Structures are given as C-alpha cells and as structure tokens.
Amino acid sequence: MTYIGDVGALARKDLLLELRAKETLPSMLLFVISALTIFHFALPAGTSDVAARGLLWSALVFTALLGLTRAFVAEREQGMFDALILTPCDRSAIWLAKSIAVLAFLAAAEVVALPAFAAFFHGLNGRTVAAVALADLGIVAVGTLFGAMAVAGRARELLLPLLFLPAAIPIVVGGVGGYLWFLVLYDAIFAVFAWGTFEYVVAEAA
Amino acid sequence: MTYIGDVGALARKDLLLELRAKETLPSMLLFVISALTIFHFALPAGTSDVAARGLLWSALVFTALLGLTRAFVAEREQGMFDALILTPCDRSAIWLAKSIAVLAFLAAAEVVALPAFAAFFHGLNGRTVAAVALADLGIVAVGTLFGAMAVAGRARELLLPLLFLPAAIPIVVGGVGGYLWFLVLYDAIFAVFAWGTFEYVVAEAA
Amino acid sequence: MIRVHGLGKRFDDRRVFAGVDLDLADGLLLVTGPNGSGKTTLLRVLARLAAPSAGTLELPPRERIGYLGHSPNVYRELTALENLTLFARLYRVERERVGMLLERFGLWEVRNERVSTFSRGMQQRLGLCRALLHDPSLLVLDEPTNALDVQGLELLDAVLDEPRLHVVATHDATRFDARATERLVFA
Amino acid sequence: MIRVHGLGKRFDDRRVFAGVDLDLADGLLLVTGPNGSGKTTLLRVLARLAAPSAGTLELPPRERIGYLGHSPNVYRELTALENLTLFARLYRVERERVGMLLERFGLWEVRNERVSTFSRGMQQRLGLCRALLHDPSLLVLDEPTNALDVQGLELLDAVLDEPRLHVVATHDATRFDARATERLVFA
C-alpha cells in the first residue's frame, strides 16, 4: 500500500536524521549509565523499590521529552513542512512516521535502560515493562502532535503548554500505578485523535 | 561598566527570546510537575525524607538539562554567533548573559516545584533551599558552556546530557548531602573555568 | 491552470494585497514589486501553502505543484541523494529521475555529501531539483536566481523553457523579459 | 587594511582555495566564481569568522569589521528595533544611529515588528543595517544583492560609495564593475 510505503520512507528519513550522527546508540548507553549514576547518588542505600520505580518513570518522561523536543527541529529549521505537504502523501503519514521514529528512539533508550535499571535496583517486573511500553505509545502519539503544533507556529502560544501538561499527566499516573487498561484506553483515544487532526496542524491551506 | 552593560543587554535579549518562543518554561514545568506527580504516586506515605530529597535532586538536574538543551537554539538557527563574536563585547559576556537567562527559567520552575514538593513530602528546610540555589548556579555555569558546545554538534539534544551529567554528579552529591561549602567551591571553580574558556567554544578564529 | 478572482490576503490587520485576478494556462507569470510588497505571500497562496483571506481560486491539485521558496527546503543533515530519493518516493517518481536531475544540475559528484556542507548556490540547485522532481504542471519559483552562478542561470532558463505554467517572483525583471507572457506588478 | 599572504583553507581533506595574496587599503574587492568555488569560505576568513588553514593574515580588529553573510544574522523572534538596539549597545554606538539606519533602509515603519514577519528583502536590509551599525572600516558582504529590490540596490550602491574597504562576493559582476578596484576570480 502506498500509505504504508510513504510512512516507511518518511520514517526512514526521520531515523536517518537521528542516526546521521552514527553514535546515537552508544550515546544512549552513555546517557543511561550517567542517569543511573545520578540516581545512585541521589538515593540513599536500601531505598525502597517503589522509590526506584518512581525514578524510572521520571527518567522515562524526561527521555521522551528530550526525544520530542528534537523531533521536528529539522522540519522547522529548513521549512520542510512546505515541501512535505505538497507531496501527495497523506499528511497523517508525516505524523505516523515521526511517531515511529520517536518511538524507536525511546525504545532504544529503554532497551538499554530497563535491564541496567533492573540490575542496579532490582525493581522491575513484567507489569512495569508492559506499562512502560504502553505509556511510550501514548506519549509519542500526543507529543508528536503537540510538537508539530509548536513548530508549525499555529496556535503554538496557546496549545502546547495548555494541552501537553494535562495530556501527559494521565499517562504518568496510569503508568506509575500500573493501570494497563487505562493506558490502553488512553493510547487508543489519543492516537486516533492525533491521527485525525494532524493535517490541520501542519497545513494552512486545504 | 561596559561589561555589565553588555551582559545586561544580552541577558535581556535572551529572556525576550525565551518568553516569545514560549517553549522552554512550559516544558520545564511539565517535567517538574510530572516528576513530582510520579513521586507522589510512587512513594508511599511516610517515605523517608532522604529518599524524597534524592528524588527532588534528580528532578532538578533533569529539569535544568531540559532548559539548557534549548538555550542556544536561536543563536544557532540564525547563525547569531557570527554576528555576536564580531562585536567588541567580551565573549564571556555571552556566556554570562545566557547563564543568567537559564537561571531565571530554572528559578521560575523551582518556584513552582519547591512549594509543591514541600506540600507533598514536608521534606524541605532552609538548608535544602539554599543548596538548591547554590546548585543552580553551578548547573547553569557548566551547562551553558556545554550547551554551546553541544549546539555545534549534529546530535545536539543527545550530546548535552552526555557532556553534562558526569560533570553534574558532584552537584548532586553536594546537594543531597547538604554540603553548602562544597557547592560554593564547585560554583566558584567551574564558573571561573567556563568564564575563561567560553570564547574558544564560540569563536573559531582568534 | 490558475484561475483566481478577487484574491486577497491579510495578516491580522495588515492587508498585503487584494483583488488579484488571474487566468493562466501556461507560459510565465512574472511577479515583481518592491521588498515587502507581497510577492512571496502571493506565491505561497498560489502554491497552496497559505490560505487566502478573500477570493476564489482554482489551482492544480497540490501534487502537481512545484515550489521553491526563499529557502531551498531540503534537509541539511541528509545528503543530496537521500533528500531527492525521499521526495521521489513520496511523489511516486522513479529513482532514475533523481540521478538525471542531479546530473543535469551539476550535483552528481556531490550526491553523497550532506547538504550542510553545500555552498548556498549548490543548495539552491538542489532545491530546484526537488521542485522539479515530479515534473509539476505549475512551477512556483520565488526569486530563483538567488545565489545561482552563470551556469546555474542557464539551467534555470532551460527549466523555464519547458512547457508548463511558471510563476516567478523576481527583482530582476529584465532577465525574464523575453520569456514573460504575463506580468503582475505589486506597488 | 587587508594584507594576506599564501592564504589557504581546507575542510578536512578538501582544499577549497590556496595561495591567495591580497594587499588592500580601501576600495572594493570583487570576489567572483561559480557556485561552490570558495567565495563564502574566503569571505568568512577575511571577516575573522573562520580560521584559515594556511597563510598569514593582517586584518582590522574584529570590532572594525562588518559582515553580512548568506543569512541576515538577526534574531527572528526579536523586532527590528530590538535587534539593532542590542547590537548598538554591544558596539557602543548611540541609539540615534539605529533610528537613522532604520530610516535610511526603509524599515522605520516596521521597527516594532518581529523579524519573522519580515519579507526576505526586509530581512536583508536589516542585516545590512546590522553590519553597518558601527561604521566598520572593513565591510564584507556575501552576495548582498540577494532579495534586494531596485531601491534596495540603490541603497547598497550608496553604501559601497562610502569611504572604507569593501569585499563583495557576487555572481553579478557587471553590476559592480564601475566601482571595483580589485578582482579575485575563483575557478
């Protein structure tokens, strides 16, 4: 299908932009170890598993924000939305491809982070991993939409701070609490919402 | 004095840029608030003050990192280093002004975060507040230097944490332990270092 | 191909232009006027990149439009080849055309280098390639002569000689005088 | 004011130019050559923005140099006035000069609007103001005619008539023929 092909080509581009600096993966590894070292010094000996899990989640949110911050930088700096929206590809494909790229970034970080975390704090179970994976989806779906809004300059003043904050907190709450069904619900609702509204975000003319 | 005047003019510019872009503060706030929310849910009632304080400190370092990531974006996108380094103003003034601007945003985020933290965990005392203030100084001094380096690289958003986190570990140690004198020492050493070396980071030719 | 009537565009409370009527099938529409008179704004409306605030317009579908603005609109961190391959995929154009265009615009040798190491003129050439990739039926060029050397200008002339509708904004009207079939002068 | 000898510049393993000798006091040095031949690279070295890889050079101190590159080097999120006021402060120039320049380059009316709403030509004019603010003794302009309208070009001519050393890279050598006192042609 051309839609999937488009998404593939765009996602490939996004990943290339990420990986252009070939050292992304080693960087990720370094980043995770540095972050764990920070946590090590922040938390005293014998900290409860629960506290450690709290750290895990905030590290996650932070990494996601980091990934989202950079998501549309290339598009904005070079005015690439202009070029992209003239192509016949569906605009939602741009969103989907970017979400996939950010998700890949996030997943790569977590593939390093979760085992390292488990080794250091032995505070990891299957439920947490599932919650992390589900939370990733929601964060990426919503974050990419808002990231594009911020970049496309439409309504950026209002929407980004106003929407992202309340939109991201439920993920955190659901994730920390381990309410998987809630995360699934959240993901479904907001993925559909973002998929449907993205075109209004990037294109001014119909 | 012209030096102070220069710093004032540059810092004013940096604050204006941030306020107009309306990006940095929201994302810092988002992170701090979600981190606190996470901690609120993750930490059972009656968690030791020490653990809570550790979480506060990790949240602070990462919030600062988020702000620092964006510090030099405007300069790079518009090639403003070219224009700035030709002026007779001392190059260290660019660093000082940027540090002041980042500090202002960090302080703004903390003005929200610290009371919220105190309300959740009643783990706040004057010493902690003083430590946070001192740590902020060191964080922005070092972070601004590395931020200018990272922004020249290709993987810039990812590069900054790698450069910054290992250097920030002493701050976390001093902060969690409440060693104010150590923080003062750190601030002094690295502020002088960054002040003296910043010019090499922004200017290619002598 | 372009049929607009009573076209107007405002930014908030500033009116940039109003009452523009056009009816063009092919040839070259030359848009001239002083700095800040609204050329870019009009071109963006004609390229379906901006919505007009007044008027009716009939334009080719967006995938038949090629646009080169003030910036070349290519990814700086990708190579020339990667940029064009991406757009070739999105436009459903065969890969061969990419090689042909790179060759034609003198970028074949540097196809595997990152755009960020290109000189401004090389970027402009790449932007032209991108705009031409899908052989659009409406080609909108905003001051395309910028940064082009003598050979680049000849390439541009050759592009304008191809049969399609061209809309070109420029400050150097004399250069295109011979080719222009229609003129729009902003005050 | 410019005295360079055996000047060369490499990017990693690619040599852009080598063995450039110049000895100029004032007038206009015209730098021409095809796309990617090294004009911008040379101009950045002469403006003390890039370090050369070979050769000796004697240049005015950096605060006596004015530079306008391919991009206008102004903050997009600040207004024209805020931009120039900042640089006026840094160059220790009186505020009146800002108003005078804005007036002269036709930007006074829009001084309180953000640069991001400016047309490309207005940005170029603002970039010129910025480069001229401190009345440099060496003015380095990289394709300054880009995006300038007829009136803008006249303003540029007036700038080049002022007594100082100018270095201009351009693809439109004929335009500056009468004024050029020295030429450098890249192959």
Next chain:
Amino acid sequence: MKLPALTTVAFGAAVALIFFYAPTDADQGFSQRIFYFHVPIALTSYVCFGWGAWKALRYLRTRDERADLESYVAVHQGVVFGALTLVTGSIWARASWGVWWSWSENQLVLFLVLFLFYCAYFMLRYSVDAGPARMNMSAVYALFGVVLIPVSFLAIRLSQRFIHPVVFDSHAPSNMTGAQWLSFLVSLAAMLLLFATLYNVELAGKRIDAHLRELRELLGRRLDGGPQRAQAPALPAPERGPS
C-alpha cells in the same frame, strides 16, 4: 626506536617480578597479584588524561593542529587504560569480594564517573565537523576533565558518609613490603612506557593519514577513487584581475 624495546624489557621484568618475586598475599592469596596490574593501569590512565589536558592547553595557546591531535590521542589512550582498569578491577572484585561491581567503593564510582566523562569526549568529537571549531571544543573539554577529577574526588569522599555503609574496608597499600613495592614500581614503569609507545604509534598513524591526505590533495584527486568534486581538482590559486 628504542622505546618499544624498552617497553618490552620493562614488561618482561614486571611480569617476572609479579609472578616469581612478589610474595603471595596472606589474606587474598594468588589473586592479589592482579594488584600489580590493576593499580598501575589505573594510575596510567590518570596520567593519560593529564597529558591530554596539557596538550589541550598547548593547543589553546598556540592553535597548533598537532597539539590537538596529541591531546586527542592521549585522551584516547586514557580511555583504553580506563577500560582496562574497569576490567582488571572487576576481575579482582570478583575474586576477592565475590561481586563484579560495588557502589560502596569510592574509587570505583569516581573512576566510573570520569570514564563516562571521557567517553563523552568522543561523542563530542564525532558529532562536530573536523576543523578549528572542533579542536577548540575538544581542548576545552579535555581541560575541564582535569579540573573535574579533584572535584569529583572530593565529592565522592563526601558521599561516602551518607551513601551505603562501608562494607569492605580497603587494604591501604601503606603496609607493603619492599618486594611488593619493587614489583609495583616496575609494573608502573612498564605501564607508563606502554602508554608512551602506544601514544607514539597512534600519533604516527594519524600523522601518516594526514600526510596521505595532503598528498592526495596535491595530486588533485583521490587515490581511493571516491566521489570527486566538480570543483576539487587541484585548485589553482585564483586569478587576480586587473583593477
């Protein structure tokens, strides 16, 4: 080249002393002999970082490209020796404590932090295009490292008071016998010589690369047949027109 020969001799001597001369430790037995590798390697890596910083300072003073290269090579060697320290230390830890890693040992954690810091040096270098800007940044960063070492050292000492209780007390090397000292010092000398040799080898290799590039440039084409720039071939000095 006398240096490689000297290094070989010193290494042979060190190995002989360590395995046949140094007394077997009363507490730890044979595994204690790794001490004679581990500690000199660790100290050598500090020397590498220090040397890299010194060269960085030289670079910032003189803007001499060679100093930049030397600084890079020194830091590179430092990271290599640092990795060896981690490996030998881990083996020792496994042998004598039964764990691969312990957060409670301040030297270990300090070393890890610095190791991370210097790993980031490479990330910085690889993500900036080659040129004066990269040299400047690398130099500033390498200098930062030597300032960070004592500061981190102090911090780790402080942290010891509130992080994990001290589980293992370290055997201070102060009660070493003469034989132990001799073995240790010879081994240290061998490691430092090894560093000097590797440093020279890598530097020579890098310089040959640079010379090759210059040659290619002079020839006006790339020997490896890579893509050729339309404008690249043996650029003549630009013509000067009449005024």
